[in-house]
Amino acid sequence: MDKGSHLILRSKASETSSILDSLPRGEKVTVYSISGDWAKVKAGSKTGYVHASFLTNSNPDSNAGTSTPVQTTTKYVNVDKGSHLVLRSKASRSGKILASLQRGEKVTVYTASGPWVKVKARGITGYVLASYLSNADPDASTADDSNNSSEPTPDSTVTKYTTADLNLRKGPSKSASVIEVLDKGTAVKVYSEEDGWAKVEIGGKIGYISTNYLTSAAKQSNGKVTTILKNYDLSLDEFANIQMKFSPQTDTNERYIRSDAIKLTGRTTGVVQNGSWHIRDGAGTKNHEVGETLKEGTKVTILSTVKGDDGYTWYQISYNKAWKNATKNEVKYYLNPNNFVSDPVRSLQFLKLTSTANLNATEVNQKILAGKGILAGKASAFLTAAKQNGINEIYLIAHALLETGNGTSQLANGVKYNGKTVYNMYGTGANDGNAVQNGARYAYQHGWTTPEAAIIGGAKFISSNYLGAGQDTLYKMRWNPDVAATYGYASHQYATDIGWAYKQVDEIYNLYNLLDNYNITLEVPSYQ
Template sequence: KGSHLILRSTASTSGSVLASLDPGTSVTVLSTSGEWSKVQVGSKTGYVHTEYLTSTKPSSTSNSSSSTTKTTTKYVNVDKGSHLILRSTASTSGSVLASLDPGTSVTVLSTSGEWSKVQVGNKTGYVHTEYLTSTKPSTSDDQSGNSDSEQTVTKYTTADLNLRKSNSTSSSVITVIPKGTAVTVYSETNGWARVTVNGNTGYVSTKYLTGGATLNGKVTTVEQDYDISLSQLTNIEMKASPQTDTNNRYVRSDAVKKTSSTTGTLDGSWNVRDGAGTNYDVAETLPSGTSVTILDTVAGTDGHTWYKISYNKTWKNATANEVEYYLNPKNFINDPVSSLQFLKLSTTANIDVNEVNQKILAGKGTLAGKAQSFITAAKTYGVNELYLISHALLETGNGTSQLAKGYPYTYKGKTYTVYNMYGIGAYDGNAVEDGAAYAYSQGWFSPEAAIIGGARFIANGYISAGQDTLYAMRWNPSGAATYGYATHQYATDIGWAYKQVNEIYNLYNLLDSYSITLEVPNYK
């Protein structure tokens, strides 16, 4: 009471203010995307924060969830030597505003799901709620939390394994992870690993994790020759400003003027390298006064002590060494999971309908029982069935999104139920309505039509152009060999193709009957 909700012209705090809404104001919600809702109030249409809307009208004396919510003070609770990332949005893709030390005091403005909006000094941003505590932790304690700035590794389950909410056998089970599933491991402490798998984050016993994986189905490998050497391709890619989100960045210890045991500023302009020693490539040169976080202290190859550091950049310029590593197929082809970046997406997986419906699509909302539609889509447009299924599960939240369940779209006064299984045309800011409009234009009035019709759009972009592996989508070696420069590439992240394969592997791993064709580059 006494505060107001801002109606903005765009789904951003930088959008112009259209109105200031009193508590209890009735609004018509047109669509919701992320933390923003598109609403109509009288003759005005704009955007408001979804967390400040409620289905029941609050009384004028109620303690509503609007911006009048009382703030609380909490403290960063992560391992000594780790840091909690303050981000611009409630997402791990949000830009990094600051790196918070253990025990840092923050003012919690609001909490929604797994994220808290906090203020630290003059900065306001978002952090993972689970790494906040009401009591200030001792910086010498072995805290149980871990920040999202830590490096991750991929491991595989050796048995059907419970994913739990906390590191205890008495903690509730989030889901059961099938044997052989690839999981992203953030940390391992006292017999427990904090992992992410299929969009869920929790804890599993480390005794049931291994570094090795296998594929059950038939795997055929073919080579694709390119009239270009690996070093030539690396030089071409370096001119396209490739990016990396790695924290493998090092600077000599005498470059840093420490402000605490884990923070400091650069004392002068210094080269930052991809390894500890002057024989490693220079990633970039940072100016004097740049704030850095010290992640580790290592002995350099040149006899000096070096610091492994992070700084105020989520994305950094990749070095030639790093680019060549991800370009070189020999670094990935012998691993059953990472080799899937060479999966030829224009070839059929020869899946069994009943097996896919039972083992992959069961319980997946509108997608349940739709294996035959994916097979038809694959054969019609030449796109691998498992790739389509992986794409659809991701975009629809396992078949439960508004567009997956059927969205009422009104055109010229008549309402149609439309479906969109791959998020095609669903642009940020007005995703549901835009995705529905695209589905209407394509005649996707059933789940089957959306699955089959959407496959044509996916095929036309890269696969039909001959870039029919994740590796080729990212690097397009054929284009580089033909034109002498980088062209028609899906991403600037050098690890993009490598990062996509866990979910595809996990789908294949659930099945006994399938075939895989790998198309592996061969450079001169």
């Protein structure tokens, strides 16, 4: 750090923790451990945490030119079983890959540079991401779980929750433009965490949020969850074969290409080189080709680097073709309820949309509808609409919030039609080019001359199509297992996107998460 500056020693590895001391430039410290951006150190008689990037191996003001080594520590690679940690030539994802370290492998830690640490492993010195190291062997019975990393492994994603209202930004910077503001307790899908920023996905939108406001623990509530199993005379493999006849689509980023196919052009970007290459749904040649090849010169974004089951290094990539034919393995993944039922967010694709959430109108007005434009204070109308039409209240409210832009749309706030002001809260009939006029005409024909009438009357049409046909979960709307099991073919499915039901649940979860009292009924399919 600059001359005249001081390094703050804090009680915890957080900018908000109390200050223990202010360390001058050149002061000698003993380093106990490094985790992410923070180093646990002893300075004099005080033990605390400092930003690791402001530590160096030698006294910056020494004239002797001799190094005073920072105390080394021993750590262990802590990634998921079957994953590997890449050792690089420099503290960057663009650094050359020197080795692929196994889970539990012991490394010697020297210094930190932001989220990276300099280590020695197998006699090779290089850099790894500190968040994938722990103080104890993750597979040892005596491992100290409190020190194990909770970050996502290089080839996986995790669900985390926001601990405050915060901005979702287009880039990892406070100067990047804001996509939307996320409420406290929002569930997000985390792809990566680096330099204090997390790359996340919420409702199909990908952006960046501060890692300081993320937690792995969902909020505890008084909600009651009931699970019902529904058995089908159908195997997952048979069900997948039925679906494959109807060209299911995916925009998943689970796409992999061997690293020697890519010439790096930046830290996370590259172009295909040396002809055309197959891409696969997993890292390694044993995984399925997805029916596409990337031609030389195709630009790709590199999401992660993993060791393939064939011994080669592979890149998980995203590229500029949005929709792709799904493989059978990918279809089976989304068909299989066991992949989602234990996840408090993704399990809501099995939410029985015809079951009551048993909500309190006052709580809904205060915690969900406050500040939502024309919908503010309308909880009683939603609860009445839900009861009269046999629709889950949260699902109905989520639908209205989406269609009205949180109560701000022109149709929601009233449109003159044949001399009367009419309202449309679900976008019913708003199609065929002139959405506002067509939606207003539909509202006029059905007498929706007050916001309450539009909320209650429009709910009938929400329930009449899929819910009325017995497809009363998002999962059944997408896959319709009743028809598949009875007739052996696919019919009356809402979307071709295999991840459609998976993607719809974020808003439903986040609305439930705002409340303290509610009921959830899940109907989970069970296949042979």
